[in-house]
Amino acid sequence: MRVLWIYAHPDPRSLDGALRDRGVAVLREHGHEVRESDLYAMNWDPVVRHGNRDHDPRARRHALEGGSPRADICAEHDKVSWADTLVVQFPLWWFGMPAILKGWFDRLSAQGVDNPEARRCGLAGKRAMVVTTLGANAVATGSRGRHGGLDEVLFSLTHGTLFCSGMAVVAPFVVTGSVSLSIEEYADATKRLAERLVSLPATETVPFRGQDGGRHETAGTVHSGDADARR
Amino acid sequence: MRVLWIYAHPDPRSLDGALRDRGVAVLREHGHEVRESDLYAMNWDPVVRHGNRDHDPRARRHALEGGSPRADICAEHDKVSWADTLVVQFPLWWFGMPAILKGWFDRLSAQGVDNPEARRCGLAGKRAMVVTTLGANAVATGSRGRHGGLDEVLFSLTHGTLFCSGMAVVAPFVVTGSVSLSIEEYADATKRLAERLVSLPATETVPFRGQDGGRHETAGTVHSGDADARR
Numbered sequence: 001m002r003v004l005w006i007y008a009h010p011d012p013r014s015l016d017g018a019l020r021d022r023g024v025a026v027l028r029e030h031g032h033e034v035r036e037s038d039l040y041a042m043n044w045d046p047v048v049r050h051g052n053r054d055h056d057p058r059a060r061r062h063a064l065e066g067g068s069p070r071a072d073i074c075a076e077h078d079k080v081s082w083a084d085t086l087v088v089q090f091p092l093w094w095f096g097m098p099a100i101l102k103g104w105f106d107r108l109s110a111q112g113v114d115n116p117e118a119r120r121c122g123l124a125g126k127r128a129m130v131v132t133t134l135g136a137n138a139v140a141t142g143s144r145g146r147h148g149g150l151d152e153v154l155f156s157l158t159h160g161t162l163f164c165s166g167m168a169v170v171a172p173f174v175v176t177g178s179v180s181l182s183i184e185e186y187a188d189a190t191k192r193l194a195e196r197l198v199s200l201p202a203t204e205t206v207p208f209r210g211q212d213g214g215r216h217e218t219a220g221t222v223h224s225g226d227a228d229a230r231r
Numbered sequence: 232m233r234v235l236w237i238y239a240h241p242d243p244r245s246l247d248g249a250l251r252d253r254g255v256a257v258l259r260e261h262g263h264e265v266r267e268s269d270l271y272a273m274n275w276d277p278v279v280r281h282g283n284r285d286h287d288p289r290a291r292r293h294a295l296e297g298g299s300p301r302a303d304i305c306a307e308h309d310k311v312s313w314a315d316t317l318v319v320q321f322p323l324w325w326f327g328m329p330a331i332l333k334g335w336f337d338r339l340s341a342q343g344v345d346n347p348e349a350r351r352c353g354l355a356g357k358r359a360m361v362v363t364t365l366g367a368n369a370v371a372t373g374s375r376g377r378h379g380g381l382d383e384v385l386f387s388l389t390h391g392t393l394f395c396s397g398m399a400v401v402a403p404f405v406v407t408g409s410v411s412l413s414i415e416e417y418a419d420a421t422k423r424l425a426e427r428l429v430s431l432p433a434t435e436t437v438p439f440r441g442q443d444g445g446r447h448e449t450a451g452t453v454h455s456g457d458a459d460a461r462r
Binding site for chain 1: 241277278279280324325326327328329330331333334336337340383384385386387388390391392395
């Protein structure tokens with residue numbers, strides 16, 4: 001595999017940092033290539049600065065991101081193009097990605113708005129796995145848990161962002177109870193992560209319903225998947 | 232009502248900007264007080280800079296946000312304390328909030344991590360309505376639509392962030408097909424928004440299952456709602 005590991009935790013000494021270090025090492029030990037986007041280390045700017053969605057395509061082409069390609073976005077697009085697999089790792093904050101990571105998707109798709117591939121961040125055809133940690137225990141995030149099932153919580157990312165961009169999405173790797181993990185639980189988590197990473201190319205994908213075609217209801221005017229993927 | 236209107240669109244000339252202007256005006260015409268957090272105009276920083284979740288409470292107390300209260304966060308907490316109602320308005324990007332808005336919740340809760348109220352952003356007991364626009368049409372975001380139902384897409388915000396913080400959450404106000412809205416559809420949208428705002432205090436809330444107590448499954452060690460709300 002050629003893996004782009006996108007990582008969004010402010011503290012490298014955290015549980016997330018340890019899992020990232022272990023995961024990247026395991027992949028390399030098994031002969032896979034890994035590039036990283038450590039968003040905090042990169043001081044990634046997550047804010048789409050211009051929102052002019054002018055309907056004149058000539059104006060729109062350069063309206064977002066101030067008119068010219070930003071070097072930081074181009075560098076990320078290059079990494080995405082190189083990779084065949086993405087690992088998206090973050091601590092679950094407010095039931096979602098930290099802002100710095102949400103803005104990675106926002107900005108990569110904001111630039112190149114007239115290019116269907118860029119609009120989907122160039123993700124189509126690649127494989128994706130979410131790696132996340134959360135303080136709640138497994139029961140609280142089960143299908144009858146107080147937080148709602150984790151599949152529901154992660155739906156806008158796994159289905160909306162990744163699957164609707166044309167990616168093959170496998171089940172997320174999740175560490176629950178992260179605020180009080182024992183040594184044994186940590187060892188188990190790294191072991192499970194290593195197993196998931198090594199078997200990633202052959203892992204069955206989540207059977208989301210396809211965005212294009214299929215048995216979706218339609219109306220007189222149906223927007224293209226690209227136009228729908230962002231507003 | 233005392234309404235805090237949180238708004239996250241980079242372009243005041245956008246559909247979102249027009250809806251915000253109209254909504255704030257309607258509220259004031261009806262005698263309600265409104266304060267605003269226009270995150271782009273404020274150049275809001277959405278990134279939690281420190282992630283040291285040390286288990287020594289003395290260290291943890293000042294670990295996040297670099298040790299001392301940041302003025303921008305305190306100003307937002309003051310607005311939240313003042314308000315009895317929050318309107319959270321944004322264009323749906325990648326099936327979620329723009330990064331600048333996600334980071335409003337991230338940073339408000341990161342600071343004051345030893346204060347249960349601050350940990351939930353001080354939102355408990357207040358009323359919330361999400362206002363969002365998206366390019367997809369109503370069918371694509373219906374329960375059988377290609378994007379998944381909008382209730383599912385917004386679940387991590389409406390249930391996770393708002394309801395689990397103790398807020399009374401009403402159904403979101405949604406404008407679909409925003410990339411090709413006609414003059415008539417725009418007029419209809421502003422009319423619907425005005426009606427929703429005027430009737431907001433009496434609007435029935437979404438019957439999410441309660442986070443504390445009730446019929447949730449539990450395990451031997453159940454984390455408190457506060458600890459669960461963020462990792």
